[in-house]
Amino acid sequence: MKRIPKLLCGLPNLPRRRFIQGLAAGGVLLGVSPWLRPAWAQVTDTTTGSAPVLSGTEFDLTIAETPVNFTGRPRLATTINGSIPAPTLRWRQGDTITLRVTNRLPVDTSIHWHGILLPFQMDGVPGISFKGIAPGETFIYRFKVQQTGTYWYHSHSGMQEQTGMYGAIVIEPARGGPIRADRDYIVQLSDWTDEDPMRVLAKLKMQSDYYNFNQPTVVDFFRDAANDGVSAAMAKRRMWQQMRMNPTDLADVSAYTYTYLMNGTTPAGNWTGLFRPGEKIRLRFINSGAMTFFDVRIPGLKMTVIQADGQDVEPFTVDEIRIGVAETYDVIVAPKDDAYTIFAQSMDRTGHTRGTLAVRAGMTADVPAVDKPEPLSMGDMMGDMGGGMGGMDHSAHGGMAMDHSQHAMGAMTMGGGQVRARHARTEYGPGVDMRVDMPRTNLDDPGIGLRNNGRRVLTYADLHTIGGPLDRRGPEREIELHLTGNMERYTWSFDGLEFGKSTPVHFRHNERLRVILVNDTMMTHPMHLHGMWSELENPDGRFQIRKHVINVQPAQRVSFLVTADALGRWAWHCHLLLHMDAGMFREVVVA
Ligand SMILES: [Cu+2]
Numbered sequence: 001m002k003r004i005p006k007l008l009c010g011l012p013n014l015p016r017r018r019f020i021q022g023l024a025a026g027g028v029l030l031g032v033s034p035w036l037r038p039a040w041a042q043v044t045d046t047t048t049g050s051a052p053v054l055s056g057t058e059f060d061l062t063i064a065e066t067p068v069n070f071t072g073r074p075r076l077a078t079t080i081n082g083s084i085p086a087p088t089l090r091w092r093q094g095d096t097i098t099l100r101v102t103n104r105l106p107v108d109t110s111i112h113w114h115g116i117l118l119p120f121q122m123d124g125v126p127g128i129s130f131k132g133i134a135p136g137e138t139f140i141y142r143f144k145v146q147q148t149g150t151y152w153y154h155s156h157s158g159m160q161e162q163t164g165m166y167g168a169i170v171i172e173p174a175r176g177g178p179i180r181a182d183r184d185y186i187v188q189l190s191d192w193t194d195e196d197p198m199r200v201l202a203k204l205k206m207q208s209d210y211y212n213f214n215q216p217t218v219v220d221f222f223r224d225a226a227n228d229g230v231s232a233a234m235a236k237r238r239m240w241q242q243m244r245m246n247p248t249d250l251a252d253v254s255a256y257t258y259t260y261l262m263n264g265t266t267p268a269g270n271w272t273g274l275f276r277p278g279e280k281i282r283l284r285f286i287n288s289g290a291m292t293f294f295d296v297r298i299p300g301l302k303m304t305v306i307q308a309d310g311q312d313v314e315p316f317t318v319d320e321i322r323i324g325v326a327e328t329y330d331v332i333v334a335p336k337d338d339a340y341t342i343f344a345q346s347m348d349r350t351g352h353t354r355g356t357l358a359v360r361a362g363m364t365a366d367v368p369a370v371d372k373p374e375p376l377s378m379g380d381m382m383g384d385m386g387g388g389m390g391g392m393d394h395s396a397h398g399g400m401a402m403d404h405s406q407h408a409m410g411a412m413t414m415g416g417g418q419v420r421a422r423h424a425r426t427e428y429g430p431g432v433d434m435r436v437d438m439p440r441t442n443l444d445d446p447g448i449g450l451r452n453n454g455r456r457v458l459t460y461a462d463l464h465t466i467g468g469p470l471d472r473r474g475p476e477r478e479i480e481l482h483l484t485g486n487m488e489r490y491t492w493s494f495d496g497l498e499f500g501k502s503t504p505v506h507f508r509h510n511e512r513l514r515v516i517l518v519n520d521t522m523m524t525h526p527m528h529l530h531g532m533w534s535e536l537e538n539p540d541g542r543f544q545i546r547k548h549v550i551n552v553q554p555a556q557r558v559s560f561l562v563t564a565d566a567l568g569r570w571a572w573h574c575h576l577l578l579h580m581d582a583g584m585f586r587e588v589v590v591a
Helices: 016-021 197-206 218-228 230-242 378-382 577-581
Strands: 053-055 058-068 075-080 086-092 096-103 112-114 138-144 149-154 166-172 183-193 258-262 271-274 281-287 294-297 303-308 311-318 320-323 328-333 339-346 352-358 477-486 491-494 505-507 512-519 525-529 534-537 543-547 549-552 557-563 568-574 585-590
Touching: 058 086, 075 086, 149 281, 149 328, 166 183, 166 281, 183 271, 183 339, 197 577, 218 230, 258 339, 258 352, 281 320, 311 543, 320 328, 512 525, 512 549, 534 549, 549 557, 568 577
Parallel strands: 053 086, 058 096, 086 166, 183 281, 271 352, 477 512, 505 585
Antiparallel strands: 058 075, 096 138, 112 149, 149 166, 183 258, 281 328, 294 320, 294 339, 303 311, 303 328, 339 352, 477 491, 512 557, 525 549, 525 568, 534 543, 534 557, 568 585
16 A cells, blocks of 8 residues: 655645645646555546536446645545546437436435436435435436526535536537627636535534634724724624624635635636637636635626526626526627636635636736625615614524414515515524514625625626516415524524425425525525526516526525426525535425
């Protein structure tokens, strides 16, 4: 048995930031030659950078542990066909495709085809769709491709998605589509940690702000005192403390442990897409991060959004896009100069990744500094303050008087278009540390950190799916569910019930349903309903956009329509991996 050689264990004392930003393109810099390869590395190193492309109707995918090195420290990744990202799968609408997935891991695995309409047995969620793929087993997925656009796929087992199991899917229309571009690049964003993801979760369980290094400091206090007076500054501190909340709690996991990747490449590795001046380039942004919202811009270039979550939208031109975990956005850009930086900073502003569009390999453009973090506002915490009624119930749970044993039909509309949320009885328990009574319903808010930054930032209010809703029926029924959590315990839930304590939500086959989500927490949750489209409405109940993931901002209420046309058992969850794992997950049964 060979030992891991010293070279790999003890690297020189470089500043920690350099490790975090990533030394190598991944697996390359150390040039692990065969004699240096540790015993576990029976296969060649993981391929990183642009993923290999597989197309056709038959696919063989093998899942294994393979070595990777993003930070100077070798680690084992969970990979598909030995690459990060996993191979890009190109399908054609109307084809029936067969995917043979072989598990060479010592534990169970699965692949979920994110955003794809298919029979539930093919959806790949262990315990709901099927039993998972055991070590040594090959599972055959087979289904007809009904839709077109940009999607992705990932493991739905354990923490495998965090350790490398994600790839892109591009589906061509059966007959050529209306979109013309000279180049077509996937830009897949993700987050990598050298830590065992289970240890990351364990740390958050012990201390939910473990990775938050942006906490208010004494300096902030004196600045507030100078600006607003000592008593106001004191009151502000007292308020946060009483609420047991922290205005800088923008992300659970930060660049303290994460290296952010673009197409499996660190910022130092600088993934590059080439072009010739005058060309139109289609960029397919996919957020495959486990826990990271990215704010993406290309300084010097406007981006015209043409698709969101694979669906054509009326073209809309912006400077910047916040891409929630698991969302996809396709944009067209028309570069003129020699080089542009594709810059993606994390929402909590602790780090970034970047790549370059250039006329020649090796070129770079200026890389902007990461913006300063913006603290959460009272509106983020308390909801709609317009009526001057305050929006949040932060009393200790227990003897609360309001007892709505279930969310009744519809919402109570207050004066001025405000909506009062109805909390389920199960929300008055230890799993919930905050309830918003007067949620905001605005879709034109780009969200924390992007307000008034001088750039035109995309919001859901800007997006309109071409062709309108798939189903013209109005809702026959409404379901209201609340996104809840207890920060101190690091538990996440729907209506105060973690998955293990919950029972399935029932949709009647073929009914048209309005789903209302109210976010009673101060984090944005990217909510993903499997198997069916979520058709987001504006606050007036008019159709806005068809999506597979809907970000619900802190203290916000959103509603969307669903046509329950997919029989079977489906997952419905927050796509932040650790929130899902900590309980923000429900089963939906369509029967
Ligand atoms: Cu969440």
